[in-house]
Amino acid sequence: MSKLGCRCGHVITDQTDSLPYKASLLRDEVDNEFWDEVHRELKPLVESAESGDKAAIADALGQFSPSLSAADKLQDRISSLYIQRMSTAYECQNCRRLWVQKQNSEKFVSYVPEEGTYGAILAAASGESENLD
Template structure:
């Protein structure tokens, strides 16, 4: 995927581990997601096939519950990619014109590692 921010900067999603991309799970879905993980750990059979099936259930629910979020690393605008495919943009709010938005909001909590 590729799209342009209103500032003219191109935002690409053509690889993994992007510092300007994140996955968002709503609070309403968060506990269902955690419960699915708990079930996979606690109620899975002991065979490798059982474990693989549990992992695939977790991945499936993660994909279905998340929204993609991107941040322009030039101006800081945030984009939500919703289903059906639609981009919605939000701007950073600043108290003064000299304030610069935090352009690293979506970076990993573990840094570059």
């Protein structure tokens, strides 16, 4: 996704990392499945590393391309597992509408906040105090 046209007319752009109006969403129904897969990826490596057997480590990583380092291969595998499971959410910086990607789809559904201006609700540090009336 590089651009999403909001209903208010604002164009939400996604062309760089660390966007304060973007978040990844891991649905609870696939959360356990994701962590089980991560565990399955890590377990043979941890066991090989504990044994100190370099051949076993190579075997554990044997399914990957030989051109990448073991750390890069592992990162690629886990990133791939995550990307398969996660969806994206955006907050429109103009109207504060929240856009949530549908599971296994490129489509987004919007949700309108009850009130207020842009709240940076998806930012790591919103700077806004909680307003839970």
